[in-house]
Amino acid sequence: MNLNRLVGLLCLLLLPLALPARNVDLATVPERRTVQLTIYNSEDLTLVRESRVVTFKKGVNPLQFSWANTLIDPTSVELKFREPQTGLEVADTTFPHDKPQTLYWNVVSPTDHETTIEISYFTSGISWAADYLAIADADEKVLRLESFVRVKNLSGEDYENAQVRLVVGTINLVEKIAELAKLPVGRLDELKREEYQELRQRAGRKAMAPPPAPMLSMAAGMVADAAEMDAPKEIIKEGLSEYFIYTIEGTETVPTGWAKRLRSFEADAVPMTVEYRYRPREYGDQLVRLYLLKNDTASKLGSTPLPDGVMQIFQTNVSGGLNYLATQALNYVPIGDKIELNLGTDRLVIFEQVKQKVYRDNLWFQIKGGNLYRKLGEDGVKLELDSQVAGWDEHTIYRQKIRNYRPKPIHVQIRRDYAGDIVFRSRLNPTLHDFQTVQFEADIAAGEKAALDYEVIARMGYNQKQNRVELQSGEAGR
């Protein structure tokens, strides 16, 4: 194992005094036996647990822990005694003023013996992210979905043969670990105690406690490495509270500066449908093409939520090659939820709206600026110059034209938002997506054109009594 950039990390000082206030020192450096990284993707935060074997003598044993040129949060460093626990206790912890990024523990031991200690701390600079590859087949009935995790190590420390666990979910931090790493410990005391309590609680140190089985020993890790020769490593996924934890089989070595990408899962022949949508609020003023699938077992998925990540979308062409379709930032998809892949506009489907006619009726006048209103054409009412138009119905007749030049039928869903008191009249069997959004759909055969007519009647001014869309069945413009 390399002795890493964390200079020495842990030294057992052979001098019996608690503080090394001298210039001549002798120290032994117990090496790291196992290391486990729990990496959060929502924050720049990694919980590191490492074990080392230390021989204590009876009495007070000073231990020095240092982390020069790394991004460790000094307030998070904890020391625990594992096997065998024979009354070892930390008498005190000292952060010396003259040695930055160093602390000393004075460990009191009742006997001379060897024990395994566990040191845990938060560091920043190690991150992970999911990414995806979707390859649709040539006739767009199924797609192959591959999910990857990419671990990037910019922490300044090489973690060799580390067990890697990745946390999917959002945690709350009150301070960025990278900032804490730069602060002297004394200044950290100025931060509120309860904030730290919250930080630790939220970070889920206990929730993310190691599984009952002990951490893999380094030797076991090497065995796992040897065994992986034939198959990609499995990434074990388990739910925990509001989080999902991915544990990478065996151990991994990611030197600082490097990134490593492993397959999280793959699913072949995931059923999908193609839909065209016009939803200006979501996709802008354009008709977009989407691949729709579901993160469920019926779709050969659903073993895990899909964490946020970038998805590359391709389609297989007839010669077996790939055609690039789109790159999309996928938002977290819970198990059972829909996956919508937006491919952008389609140059083979032409979507045009034509405003065909406008007319006004049901005109109401306000008489002499008072509270009296009269409708135009009412018997016996004479409207003089001082009567002002106060309300009217504005009829606008539209034709939605869609041309499908694809060699297969398409399904189009259109949503249009209308503010105000609106009547939407058509024979399109529309539905209301919400109180001011009309939704209608159309199927257009291969090479065919569709003309969808509708009339929007806006009750304006005095005539506006509501703020909602009312659907009416009828011919547009009648």
Added chain:
Amino acid sequence: MNRTRLLYPLGILLLLGIGPLDALARIKLTTLPVREQVHIHLDHPQITLVEEERIVPLVKGVNQVDFSWANTRIDPDSLVLRILPAPGDQPLDAKVLSVSYPPNENALVWSVSASASGAARVRISYALGGLSKDFHYRAIAGRDEKTLELAQYLRVNNHANEAYDLAQFETGIGAEFEKPLGLNETKEVQLNRFPNIPVRKTYTSDPVQFGYLDRAQDKLNVPMHYVIKNAGGSLGKAALPEGKARIFQNDGKGGSAFLGEDRGKFTPPDDELELYLGLARDIVVRRTIDRSERQRIAGNLYRYDVTVKYEIENFKDTPATLNIVESVRYIRDQLNRHDRDPEWRLGDGTLRNPDPEKSDADKLLFHVDLPARPADGPAPKQTQTLRLTLNNEW
């Protein structure tokens, strides 16, 4: 453990080295699998996808395959390695175990496990910046300007800092073709040729879109266009992508005269491609608001009767068709400006039948035939009127 590295600029190296990661290994033996095939996909409007096929020798166990792309603009997130199924007589099963990204390098290392020693056929695809395309056209109109020959060209500009000895190009339009593409090279190929397609020469007056030639004299600009409908015959099977068109006319003496150039817009099937030819100076159109009357309906509600008059002269010795385009909102705003859409109906002027395909709630398009100037006399002046009633205005 074995390790392959793709040599740069774009290279694969198979490394026979030591240590779990290349960064730590200093002694390397490398094999250099060459490209067997290259496909360059230009069908996406923005992204160029390159697919290369290589035969990578693998040994049983875990192999390291390096891919590096120094000085090129490969999007590393777009890189896909696919191992193609081995032929039946060579049952080699290979799988990608992981990908490692070294620091400060345009490179990655695939860790590939192989069930047996042998050669694996792999396809590597990536989005490559700097390899762009554009389309352009050459149109040669016949002497009578009734037909036209349209040639469509693709130009591939290679500023990707990578050469391809032979690549299969796929554009999504026309047939695929195979060509070499050198460094900083521009390659031009003819994709399609559409001979003898019908063309219409149009003269258009449209005060909103094209404005006035002489505002004081009420003279409108009259631009000329060649209009090609992307339908019928050899056309209409695919969209015509946007691109510059150089326009020529057959001079009847075996040569052609250059008429000008225009940027053609993306034209899906059944749409028209309009190529601007410049302003016609021999067709004169004067536009005036001849009459405007306001009638009160009730209260502050009015009706406007408007007459727009066009005086048209054709000084050419050939007949022509003039397209008169009007925006009702533009007319209404000159009388009573506000945000509401105009409500209108056509009156009994001479222009009563707008083109139903190209007119809507605001735009009106009329076709007016202009006879040729008589050989022995002055050009006759033709007067057309557009009468509009604008209802419910306030």
